[in-house]
Amino acid sequence: MSPATAVAPAATKALPQTARVFDVAFASNPACARQARRIIRAFLGLWNVNGELAENIVLAVSELVTNAFEHGTGDVGLRVRYPDDELRIEVTDDNPTPAEMRPAGDEDVSGRGLFIVAVLARKWGVSKDGKTTWCVFHVPAKRS
Template sequence: MRRITSAHLRYWDLDALADSATVVVSELVTNAIQHGQGPVGLRVTRSTHELRIEVTDRTPAPARMRCADAADESGRGLLLVDALSDDWGVSPDGTTTWATFAFPIGRP
């Protein structure tokens, strides 16, 4: 899913967002696989001013940030999503976690 996202960003001339966006895809998809139920879906869209990444699964329990201890091997994924994206959240039904990225300044 990272490669597909990266390819779309190159096609859309959004290479400047590729590193951050692919990390976010990786974290959201990993969360959905580890904590969700049923099939996992990825949707990457662009509007006139932003890139939006959505990952869905069938679990109504919303994704939430955790406070991982220094020795913990996991639990920092949404902290990365929060740090790398401009905004992120969860759909009202809890089945979709999304993140957005504003286009780089100067992009038409």
């Protein structure tokens, strides 16, 4: 069985053609962050989100999925919604302990993921049940 199970874009689920949303579930393993980066890059390309913004979104996805893998339990879910000028990323695992930003020392080799997400994203947070960490990016309208 493949470690990632992708779900088709929501437009194929009888939503309006303009719907830009996808869900993917990963079996909890070290490869899930790399797979998530590859998937989000592909969708961002389809949605014409490019450049530094796209790289920041890919980095945020990578950090959130890595956190879910390292600190969560069970499968890792990734949902991305881009209905208008905001792109929302949600990463879910089965651990009810909410993700929290912690200070990392100069010599620490990890522990900066949520800080990076907080710096790059417009806003971020954790669901009330603690199982979903999310962030939002503003995507400016393309000018002709």
